[in-house]
Amino acid sequence: MDFFSESLKTALELITSRDPDVVSAVTVSVVVSLWSTLFASLAGVPAGVAVAVTEFTGKRAVVTLLNTLMALPTVVVGLFVYSLISRQGPLGGFGILFTPWAMVVGQTLLAIPIVANLTMSAIKGADPRIVPTALTLGAGPFESIRRLVVEMRFGIMAAVIAGFGRVIAEVGVAMMLGGNIRGYTRTMTTAIAMETGKGEFALGLALGLILMTVALMINMALNALQQR
Amino acid sequence: MNSLRGIILTLVALVVLCGAASAEERLKMSTTTSTQDSGLLKVLLPPFEKKNNCKVDVIAVGTGQALKLGEAGDVDVVFVHARKLEDKFVADGFGVNRKDVMYNDFVIIGPKNDPAGIAKAKTAAEALKLIAARQATFVSRGDKSGTHMKELELWKAAGTDPKGSWYIEAGQGMGPVITMATERRGYTLADRGTYNAFKGQKTDLAIVFQGEKGLFNPYGIIAVNPKKFPHVKYDLAMKFIDYVTGPEGLKIISGYKAHGEPVFFIYKK
Numbered sequence: 001m002d003f004f005s006e007s008l009k010t011a012l013e014l015i016t017s018r019d020p021d022v023v024s025a026v027t028v029s030v031v032v033s034l035w036s037t038l039f040a041s042l043a044g045v046p047a048g049v050a051v052a053v054t055e056f057t058g059k060r061a062v063v064t065l066l067n068t069l070m071a072l073p074t075v076v077v078g079l080f081v082y083s084l085i086s087r088q089g090p091l092g093g094f095g096i097l098f099t100p101w102a103m104v105v106g107q108t109l110l111a112i113p114i115v116a117n118l119t120m121s122a123i124k125g126a127d128p129r130i131v132p133t134a135l136t137l138g139a140g141p142f143e144s145i146r147r148l149v150v151e152m153r154f155g156i157m158a159a160v161i162a163g164f165g166r167v168i169a170e171v172g173v174a175m176m177l178g179g180n181i182r183g184y185t186r187t188m189t190t191a192i193a194m195e196t197g198k199g200e201f202a203l204g205l206a207l208g209l210i211l212m213t214v215a216l217m218i219n220m221a222l223n224a225l226q227q228r
Numbered sequence: 229m230n231s232l233r234g235i236i237l238t239l240v241a242l243v244v245l246c247g248a249a250s251a252e253e254r255l256k257m258s259t260t261t262s263t264q265d266s267g268l269l270k271v272l273l274p275p276f277e278k279k280n281n282c283k284v285d286v287i288a289v290g291t292g293q294a295l296k297l298g299e300a301g302d303v304d305v306v307f308v309h310a311r312k313l314e315d316k317f318v319a320d321g322f323g324v325n326r327k328d329v330m331y332n333d334f335v336i337i338g339p340k341n342d343p344a345g346i347a348k349a350k351t352a353a354e355a356l357k358l359i360a361a362r363q364a365t366f367v368s369r370g371d372k373s374g375t376h377m378k379e380l381e382l383w384k385a386a387g388t389d390p391k392g393s394w395y396i397e398a399g400q401g402m403g404p405v406i407t408m409a410t411e412r413r414g415y416t417l418a419d420r421g422t423y424n425a426f427k428g429q430k431t432d433l434a435i436v437f438q439g440e441k442g443l444f445n446p447y448g449i450i451a452v453n454p455k456k457f458p459h460v461k462y463d464l465a466m467k468f469i470d471y472v473t474g475p476e477g478l479k480i481i482s483g484y485k486a487h488g489e490p491v492f493f494i495y496k497k
Contacts, residue, residue, distance in 0.1 A: 087301035087457065095459060097302050098256060098287060179287040184254075197403040198265050199430035 007205035014206055015213075021182065021191075022207070026214055028100060029187040032178075033168040035104045040111030040167075041160050047112070048119025048159065049149060053131070066120070069113035074106075074172030081106045082176055098179035103187075106173035111163035118162055122155025123148065157226045161219060168215055188214070253282040255464045258294035259307040260374055261401045263447070266421040266491045272480050276471045282464060290373030290401065298322055298450070301457035305465040307472075309419075309447045310374035323450035325466065327473045330481050330492040331446040334378055336437035337406070337423055338364075338415035346415070347436050353385035355437045360386070363394040365414030367405050370397030374445070379417045382442065406431050419445055421491040428487070447492070449473065 014022045051062060083089050085097045085105070096102045130151055134144030149156065167173075171189035178185030180194060188211040195204040263269055264286060273284045287297065291308040298306040299322045306323065308314060317323045336346065336355055344364040349355035359366050368390070369376035383390055396412065398405050402422040409416040410431040423435070449469050454462035471477050478494045485491065 087459070092301075093459075098285060179285070181285040181287060184283065184285055197261070197401050199403050199407050199426055 003202050003205055007202040007209065010202055011206035011209040015210060021186075022210065024183045025186050025188050025191045025207070026210065028185060029168055029189070029211070030214065030218070032100050032103045032107065032174075032187065033164060036107035036111055036167045037115075037160060037164040039104065039108040040115050040163050043108075044112045044115030044163065045119050045149075045156055045159070048116040048156075049123055049145065051116070052120045052123035053145060053148070063120070066113050066117045070117055072110065072113070074110060074170040075176065076172075077106055077110050078173040078176035081109065081173070085177070097177065098181060098185060100178065100185055102177035103174050103185060106177045107167040107170065110170060110173060111167050114166050115159045115163040118159030119156050122152050122159060125155065126152050154226055157222070161222050164218070164222070165215070168211075168218075253280075253461065253464060254285050255282055255305065255461055255468060256285045256287065256303040257305045257307055257468075258287045258289060258297040258303040260291045260294060260309055261288045261403070262309070262375075262419050262421050263307060264288035265401075265403060266425060266484075266486055268421075268481065268484050268491065271484060272472070272477065275476065275480070276468060279471075280464065280467060284468065290369070290371045291377070292372030292374075295322075298452045301452060301460060303452060304460045304462070305449065305451050305468060307447065307449045308374060309445055310377045311446055311448065313374075313377065314448045314450060317450060321456055322453055324453045325469060326448050326450040327469055328495055329447045329449050329472055330478075330494050331444060332420045332492050333438070333445050334375065334417055334443040335420050335423060335435045336415060337409070337418050337431075337433045338436045339413050340432070340434045342436045344415070349437060350440075351385075352382050352437060352440050352442050353387075356382050356390075357386045357388055359415055360388045360390060363392060365394050365396065365409075365412050366390065367396045367398055367409040367412065367414050367416040369402065369405055369417075370399045371401070373401070375402060375417060375419055378443075378445070382417070385442070406433070409433060421486065424489050424491060425486050 051059065051066070081102070082097070085091045085094065085102055087095070087097070096105070126148060130148050131144045134147045135141070139147065169189065171193055174185070174187045175190045175193060178187065178190065180186050180190040188207055192204045192207045192211070195207065259269075265288070269286055273286070277283055287303065289297070291310045291313065294306050294308050295313055295317050297303045298317065307329070314326055318326050336352065338344070338346070344359045344362040346355035346358045349358055368379055396408070396414070398408055400408075402418060403426070405416055406418055406422065406426050407430070410433055415436070449472055451462060451465040451469060452460045454460050481492050482490070482494045
C-alpha cells in the first residue's frame, strides 16, 4: 500500500470538493485555537512581562514552574480540566463538558505557560536601557513598560504564535474535553486520531496534510502582520 | 494595532456565527465505537435530528466509559452493548427505560492458517483454551469495552487466566486492535460489524471461529435517570429511544449494510 501518494490524492480531493466534514473540522480547529490563543495571550503576556521586569523572592521558583508547565502533557491538562467541569466536578453545573468551550478552557491553560515563558525571554533579551531611558525622559513606570512592550512586539508576537502552534496541533485536550463530536467538537487532530483508529491511514494522513497547510497559512498571515 | 482589531472583530463574528448555529437543542449520547465506526449513526441520526430540530452529539468510547459518562450525568442517553453492565447501570439508579435495540455477534479472527487450530473447537471458550495452550498471540482490547467484557467472560468460562508475552493488552478501540492483531499475526475477539468494515483492504485476518450462542452481542439503549440528574434532557432522550426502537429506526438499522453485508440485526417481533 502506498499510503503517501494515496493520501496526497485524497487530500487534494477533500480540499477541492470542500468536504463538509473536513470544512467543519478545520473551522473548529482554527476557531477554538484562535480563542485559546487570544485568552492565553491576555493572561500570558502580562504575566511574562511582570515576571521579567520585577524582582521578588521566589522568582526562580516561578520561572522553573513556568518551564515545567510548558512541558505539561496535553492529556494531563485534559484530565485536570475534565475533573473540574464534569457534572461530578465543582464546575459541572455549567454543563460545558463536550462543547467547544471546554476545549477553549483546556487549550488556554496549555498555551499560557508557553506565551508567558517566551514573552519573559523576549523582554529579558531587550536592551536593558529602554526602561531607564524612558524613565529619564519623564515617562511614568507604566508608560515606560508600555514602551518596552512595544519595542519587543516581535518577540511577544513570536510567543503568541508559539502558543497557537501548541494548541492547534494538540489532540489530548480536544479529544477528552471536546469528545470528538462530528460537526461540533471534531477537530483536525481528533479526526486524524479517529480515522487512524478505523484503519483509514491514508485518510488520516490526508487530514494531516490539510492541517499542516492550514497551520502554514495562519502562520504566514501572522508573520505578515508581524512584519508591518 | 488596526490589524489586531481586525483579528478580534473576526473572532467575534465567528463566535456569533457559532452561537447562531448552536441555537437548536443538543442531545448528548455516549456510545460504543462500533456504532459509530460501522457508519450506522451517519444514517440513523439525521432523520431524527431533522424531525426534532436538534443535534445528537455522539461521544464514541468503549462501553465501560460510555456507561461511566452516564453515571456522572455528563450525557443524556447511552447506547451500548454489555448486558450485565447495563442491568447494573439501571439497578444502581443511573439509568431508566432500558430497551433492546439490535444485535450482532462476536467472531474470533486470526491468521488464515489458524496456527492454534481453533476452527475445530466446539465452543468459544474451548477456542480460547487452545490459543492459550499454544501460546498463540492474542490481542485483547484491555479497555473495559463491551467486547473486552465479553472476552473476559469467555476466558473465565475457559478456566484460563491469560498471562504471558503472547497475551497483548492493547488498551485501545476495536479498529486499532484489529490493526495490531494483523501486524502481529495474532488472534482477537472482534464484533462482526467492525471486522466486516476492516476485512479485505485493512486486514487479511479471517474469521476462524463463529456461530456459538455465547458470542451473541445485544445492544441496548438507556436514558439517564432524570431523578438523579435533573439537568439531563430526559424528554428528548425518550423521544430518541422511541425513534431508535420504533419502526423508522429499526428499518434503518436492519437495512444498513457495510460492504454489502448487514451489520446489525433486529429482534423479530
